[in-house]
Amino acid sequence: MAKPVAEQPAGKETGAARVYKMLRSEILTMTLAPGEALDEVSLAERFDSSRSPIREALVRLSADGLVTTLANRSTVVTPMExxxxxxxxxxxxxxxxxxxxxxxxxxxxxxxxxxxxxxxxxxxxxxxxxxxxxxxxxxxxxxxxxxxxxxxxxxxxxxxxxxxxxxxxxxxxxxxxxxxxxxxxxxxxxxxxxxxxxxxxxxxxxxxxxxxxxxxxxxxxxxxxxxxxxxxLTASVPLNYRAPSREATTTE
CATH class of the missing domain: 1.20.120.530 (GntR ligand-binding domain-like)
Structure with missing residues (x-):
């Protein structure tokens, strides 16, 4: 995935705000699917930043209810029930x-x-x-x-x-x-x-x-x-249905 273009080095707050804004947009438009894992290391590589701004952005997204921290401490996009x-x-x-x-x-x-x-x-x-x-x-x-x-x-x-x-x-x-x-x-x-x-x-x-x-x-x-x-939802359900034969439906 292409990294966001950054013309100038950003400080911690600016970097966290940039990450937050982009991830929030991608979650709301479902570019990032419900339930999708958000790995700090991968995100840091994507945004060419340290992990601190990533963590700060994820905390803000969690407060918005857009990401969820699981019991194993991994983070995912909040599922839609x-x-x-x-x-x-x-x-x-x-x-x-x-x-x-x-x-x-x-x-x-x-x-x-x-x-x-x-x-x-x-x-x-x-x-x-x-x-x-x-x-x-x-x-x-x-x-x-x-x-x-x-x-x-x-x-x-x-x-x-x-x-x-x-x-x-x-x-x-x-x-x-x-x-x-x-x-x-x-x-x-x-x-x-x-x-x-x-x-x-x-x-x-x-x-x-x-x-x-x-x-x-x-x-x-x-x-x-x-x-x-x-x-x-129904469009994705396969219909492998064959009508029963006339003989099978005839009652005695």
């Missing part, structure tokens, strides 16, 4: 409803400015992702928008729980974009329509509509993601 995806999506729905509702009730003028800024950034991020077929701009700006909404609700417990769910769901969002990009006519406006409705309801202070739109947004994501998983 597909069996628990429905549970995750249900929890996301619940937290999204409550955070959008509370935002409509408690947002301040300063909150609205921040939410509008992140909304516009999301629209640009989606347009960039559609154009480049790289999901990271959409993933990052989606997180920023929803967290601006959550913080406007003035409940740190809900906001912290919601942040954890959004972090865990970043790779699912990458897969979601891959599904959406199968439509050659997809537009940033269409993909951002749910966010538009949420923003409008919060601006009006309409808590019921904000909760409703938050719920619909989560349900749509759940349905499309499960459809994506169904298509791709």
């Amino acid at each position: 597909l069996a628990r995806v429905p549970e995750f999506l249900d929890a996301l729905d619940l937290l999204q409803r409550v955070t959008t509702r509370l935002a409509a009730l408690h947002r301040t003028p300063a909150d609205l400015v921040k939410i509008r800024e992140t909304y516009k950034a999301y629209q640009k991020g989606v347009a960039t992702s559609i154009k480049t077929r790289v999901s990271l701009p959409m993933i990052e700006t989606n997180h920023d928008f929803h967290m601006a909404v959550a913080r406007a609700g003035r409940n740190t417990y809900f906001a912290d729980l919601y942040s954890r769910l959004l972090d865990e769901g970043r790779r699912m969002l990458h897969l979601h974009l891959q599904f959406k990009l199968q439509d050659p006519n997809i537009s940033a406006q269409e993909m951002g329509s749910d966010h538009t409705e949420i923003l409008d309801a919060i601006e009006r202070g309409d808590a019921d509509k904000a909760e409703e739109y938050g719920h619909l947004h989560a349900v749509q994501f759940k349905g499309q993601f499960m459809e994506f998983m169904d298509r791709n």
Whole structure:
């Protein structure tokens, strides 16, 4: 694998930040697959650095929930537990409803400015992702928008729980974009329509509509993601099936 180009020697902090940024991008876009081993020696060779910046980057990634240290002290990209995806999506729905509702009730003028800024950034991020077929701009700006909404609700417990769910769901969002990009006519406006409705309801202070739109947004994501998983998981299953003969199916 090619090493990142470094024009100038980097200090420990700069080196760790560089490693963190690149590995994080590769994990979120699933260039590094869930469960893939991350060996410090190999990474140090790849990034042409000592092992200290590698360790520091892995600690940051572990705090993000993107890598996991196993009992034998080896490090892997955090696996995606597909069996628990429905549970995750249900929890996301619940937290999204409550955070959008509370935002409509408690947002301040300063909150609205921040939410509008992140909304516009999301629209640009989606347009960039559609154009480049790289999901990271959409993933990052989606997180920023929803967290601006959550913080406007003035409940740190809900906001912290919601942040954890959004972090865990970043790779699912990458897969979601891959599904959406199968439509050659997809537009940033269409993909951002749910966010538009949420923003409008919060601006009006309409808590019921904000909760409703938050719920619909989560349900749509759940349905499309499960459809994506169904298509791709079943597509890899071999069907060596031969219909029974007519004689075998005839009852006496």
